[in-house]
Amino acid sequence: MSNAIAAIAVLISIAALIYSRLQAIYSRRQLELGERVRKEAAEPYVVADIQPRVGGSGLLVFTVENIGPTVARDVELSVTPPLQGGERSDWDEKVARAVARKIPHLPPRRRLEWYFSYGPRLFESADLPRQYTVTVKSKGPGGPVEPLTYVIDLDVIQGMALDRETVVAKLGLIAKNTECLCK
Secondary structure, three states, X not given: OHHHHHHHHHHHHHHHHHHHHHHHXXXXXXXXXXXXXXXXXXXXXXXXEEEEOXXXXXEEEEEEEEOOOOOEEXXXXXXXXXXXXXXXXXXXXXXHHHHHOOEEEEXXXXXXXXXXXXXXXXXXXXXXXXXXEEEEEEEEOOEEOOOEEEEEEHHHHOOOOOOOOOHHHHHHHHHHHHHHHHO
16 A cells, blocks of 8 residues: 555656646746847837828828837848839939938937828839838847848828828918918
């Protein structure tokens, strides 16, 4: 009988040892995940996009913005194919220079923007690219940030109301009409 009790005690001890080992592995994974989340939460998060300048303006701008909580350093962009708005060659040249240039630092919530195209005309032109693959590389307080690669798909914004008048345009019209009344 004592041998049976001893055998059961050994089995229970082995089960407890296995359970303790599994708990240690799980705890280590939780610690690693927590450390990764903490590190990523303290990194800059730089995104580039093409979007309407203001609601209803029709103008599309290429933007680079740090939406993370810390300063991004040595920001490098890569865009394939090269950005081509088709509106004005000087706009395309300025955007190309912006993409080619390393941005020394980009503070949190800083947004840079360059004119890209007039949306309604862009979507009338079938020969201009509608999708761009963007890769953003940068450094944060903890060193290099994992490169971010994604696709900007202009077809997503094609149906937006890009050619409505803006509040600024309407205010200009009101000022013009008020000026006529004063004469």
